[in-house]
Amino acid sequence: xxxxxxxxxxxxxxxxxxxxxxxxxxxxxxxxxxxxxxxxxxxxxxxxxxxxxxxxxxxxxxxxxxxxxxxxxxxxxxxxxxxxxxxxxxxxxxxxxxxxxxxxxxxxxxxxxxxxxxxxxxxxxxxxxxxxxxxxxxxxxxxxxxxxxxxxxxxxxxxxxxxxxxxxxxxxxxxxxxxxxxxxxxxxxxxxxxxxxxxxxxxxxxxxxxxxxxxxxxxxxxxxxxxxxxxxxxxxxxxxxxxxxxxxxxxxxxxxxxxxxxxxxxxxxxxxxxxxxxxxxxxxxxxxxxxxxxxxxxxxxxxxxxxxxxxxxxxxxxxxxxxxxxxxxxxxxxxxxxxxxxxxxxxxxxxxxxxxxxxxxxxxxxxxxxxxxxxxxxxxxxxxxxxxxxxxxxxxxxxxxxxxxxxxxxxxxxxxxxxxxxxxxxxxxxxxxxx
Amino acid sequence: xxxxxxxxxxxxxxxxxxxxxxxxxxxxxxxxxxxxxxxxxxxxxxxxxxxxxxxxxxxxxxxxxxxxxxxxxxxxxxxxxxxxxxxxxxxxxxxxxxxxxxxxxxxxxxxxxxxxxxxxxxxxxxxxxxxxxxxxxxxxxxxxxxxxxxxxxxxxxxxxxxxxxxxxxxxxxxxxxxxxxxxxxxxxxxxxxxxxxxxxxxxxxxxxxxxxxxxxxxxxxxxxxxxxxxxxxxxxxxxxxxxxxxxxxxxxxxxxxxxxxxxx
Numbered sequence: 001x002x003x004x005x006x007x008x009x010x011x012x013x014x015x016x017x018x019x020x021x022x023x024x025x026x027x028x029x030x031x032x033x034x035x036x037x038x039x040x041x042x043x044x045x046x047x048x049x050x051x052x053x054x055x056x057x058x059x060x061x062x063x064x065x066x067x068x069x070x071x072x073x074x075x076x077x078x079x080x081x082x083x084x085x086x087x088x089x090x091x092x093x094x095x096x097x098x099x100x101x102x103x104x105x106x107x108x109x110x111x112x113x114x115x116x117x118x119x120x121x122x123x124x125x126x127x128x129x130x131x132x133x134x135x136x137x138x139x140x141x142x143x144x145x146x147x148x149x150x151x152x153x154x155x156x157x158x159x160x161x162x163x164x165x166x167x168x169x170x171x172x173x174x175x176x177x178x179x180x181x182x183x184x185x186x187x188x189x190x191x192x193x194x195x196x197x198x199x200x201x202x203x204x205x206x207x208x209x210x211x212x213x214x215x216x217x218x219x220x221x222x223x224x225x226x227x228x229x230x231x232x233x234x235x236x237x238x239x240x241x242x243x244x245x246x247x248x249x250x251x252x253x254x255x256x257x258x259x260x261x262x263x264x265x266x267x268x269x270x271x272x273x274x275x276x277x278x279x280x281x282x283x284x285x286x287x288x289x290x291x292x293x294x295x296x297x298x299x300x301x302x303x304x305x306x307x308x309x310x311x312x313x314x315x316x317x318x319x320x321x322x323x324x325x326x327x328x329x330x331x332x333x334x335x336x337x338x339x340x341x342x343x344x345x346x347x348x349x350x351x352x353x354x355x356x357x358x359x360x361x362x363x364x365x366x367x368x369x370x371x372x373x374x375x376x377x378x379x380x381x382x383x384x385x386x387x388x389x390x391x392x393x394x395x396x397x398x399x400x401x402x403x404x405x406x407x408x409x410x411x412x413x414x415x416x417x418x419x420x421x422x423x424x425x426x427x428x429x430x431x432x433x434x435x
Numbered sequence: 436x437x438x439x440x441x442x443x444x445x446x447x448x449x450x451x452x453x454x455x456x457x458x459x460x461x462x463x464x465x466x467x468x469x470x471x472x473x474x475x476x477x478x479x480x481x482x483x484x485x486x487x488x489x490x491x492x493x494x495x496x497x498x499x500x501x502x503x504x505x506x507x508x509x510x511x512x513x514x515x516x517x518x519x520x521x522x523x524x525x526x527x528x529x530x531x532x533x534x535x536x537x538x539x540x541x542x543x544x545x546x547x548x549x550x551x552x553x554x555x556x557x558x559x560x561x562x563x564x565x566x567x568x569x570x571x572x573x574x575x576x577x578x579x580x581x582x583x584x585x586x587x588x589x590x591x592x593x594x595x596x597x598x599x600x601x602x603x604x605x606x607x608x609x610x611x612x613x614x615x616x617x618x619x620x621x622x623x624x625x626x627x628x629x630x631x632x633x634x635x636x637x638x639x640x641x642x643x644x645x646x647x648x649x650x651x652x653x654x655x656x657x658x659x660x661x662x663x664x665x666x667x668x669x670x671x672x673x674x675x676x677x678x679x680x681x682x683x684x685x686x687x688x689x690x691x692x693x694x695x696x697x698x699x
Binding site for chain 1: 548584
């Protein structure tokens with residue numbers, strides 16, 4: 001990295017790069033190249049401010065005021081420590097502690113498919129990894145993706161062979177244990193023709209002090225592949241969580257995503273989905289926040305070719321003085337005829353100080369498409385509260401039940417029962433319904 | 436049915452109510468005794484639905500005058516949930532949908548809440564399951580009814596049947612059915628009516644609020660009342676409903692005006 005390119009970067013980014021231990025260079029020269037291109041990209045970028053259109057409602061200046069150190073790589077967690085995070089349906093689990101692969105806590109897939117740490121798969125699967133890693137989650141203009149790529153080392157790698165249906169969910173568990181550190185979780189999922197799988201990307205914490213999770217996930221779906229992607233963001237109360245996920249859908253593939261954001265002081269999730277001909281996706285979300293939390297979800301569903309179908313229901317439950325942001329762009333490119341797209345954003349504001357900024361965007365360059373979108377913001381419906389009271393339930397219980405029900409509509413779309421129940425319990429605790 | 440030694444369940448005297456400053460009920464008088472079935476009819480905007488909601492305690496209505504005694508107690512000072520626990524039930528014209536809350540859980544929660552407040556035993560999930568399935572037979576409801584979310588994706592007829600199922604569970608002494616017949620096909624109307632007739636006994640009372648005489652072929656009222664401009668302007672037996680069906684409401688209105696002029 002030359003002095004000329006570095007001086008334009010902010011001191012904060014300089015700090016993030018300088019303080020990190022140097023990664024040992026990989027025998028894979030392409031990987032070294034990828035990292036150094038990312039380092040160059042970082043040096044030309046700055047941490048976005050609210051003057052940046054994409055960050056208008058999300059002030060992350062707080063992040064730059066926290067001194068973040070590199071994470072210690074020695075893993076102290078035991079099986080007993082992580083028991084509460086395990087999903088009983090998932091026998092395959094990759095565990096990353098502060099971004100570092102924890103082989104002792106992980107149970108990679110037996111054989112037939114690859115579910116393991118990318119660092120250990122490089123020698124055998126270099127060419128296919130090289131073809132996709134860092135190629136879908138663009139980092140040239142995204143400082144957080146660039147930082148993640150610059151520090152690319154351990155990562156969850158899933159490679160599903162053609163026509164393989166994996167019935168049990170694959171659990172990617174990212175645990176934050178150290179305070180004032182930054183970690184760079186990374187996932188690469190390559191789903192070959194006609195395969196099927198459910199993948200749970202799960203962010204949890206064992207402590208409540210400030211730290212920064214900067215995650216990047218890439219999904220590549222070949223023709224007819226079907227992936228259910230469940231993402232649970234349950235970070236600690238003072239955490240910063242910024243994540244970029246890109247899903248590239250080939251012909252007639254199907255990507256169903258449910259994203260639940262409950263944790264972190266400030267969180268931002270960018271989800272970009274690109275659909276080829278006849279591909280289908282859903283991008284559902286629930287932000288359940290209170291206190292002074294901020295949860296920002298930016299999605300872009302890009303219909304590149306004809307006959308694509310997309311469905312999106314994003315809900316926010318905002319309590320206390322929390323702040324939710326939703327920006328949902330639907331792009332229908334020239335020639336993407338017969339696109340069928342529905343988007344809906346519904347927000348429930350539980351207090352006078354709760355706040356939401358919502359911005360649905362449709363950009364349509366084809367003339368034979370069916371696209372609908374809408375946003376509603378409101379308090380609990382007094383007719384609904386009255387209905388429940390007229391059945392003998394107290395006003396408080398009626399309100400709790402309706403709040404719970406509002407969120408449950410999204411959580412019900414999670415196909416992994418134990419995770420669904422666990423998230424439902426969290427919603428119940430937050431809304432305190434004694435059901 | 437009219438019984439000789441019945442007791443008064445509801446006594447409404449000169450009730451006045453308004454919504455955002457507009458008076459809707461104007462000196463409403465209405466008495467219901469145990470065992471009786473009353474039908475309140477009248478054109479749109481006559482105040483029928485408002486009256487039912489006021490009795491159930493809807494927060495949008497302001498009571499500006501009059502009294503309502505329910506089994507001798509001042510109903511107007513009770514919260515909606517206290518009225519429900521005391522034995523007032525309103526079957527909604529438009530029951531709300533609660534996606535995400537299972538019908539079974541919801542029914543059990545309301546049942547147990549009301550039971551507890553009446554000093555009776557709660558039922559555990561297994562006991563309740565048997566209990567509710569028995570009641571469902573009455574309304575010819577399919578088993579999967581319990582597994583679905585409350586009213587979510589229910590047809591109009593299914594929603595109304597779910598209302599009557601709740602009436603069957605909560606055993607109110609006063610059941611007010613607000614346009615329960617609207618939107619029902621003949622088959623659903625028959626099922627709902629059978630359910631209501633089965634639940635009617637000498638200790639409770641039923642008030643049917645309806646636009647059409649059709650429902651009254653199935654649930655035969657002891658009294659028929661006509662509402663206009665926020666009060667009852669004519670009361671009679673079940674034959675009044677038939678007369679209204681053939682002659683409309685105008686003649687009742689004319690008759691009332693003429694009578695008012697005489698008394699004035």
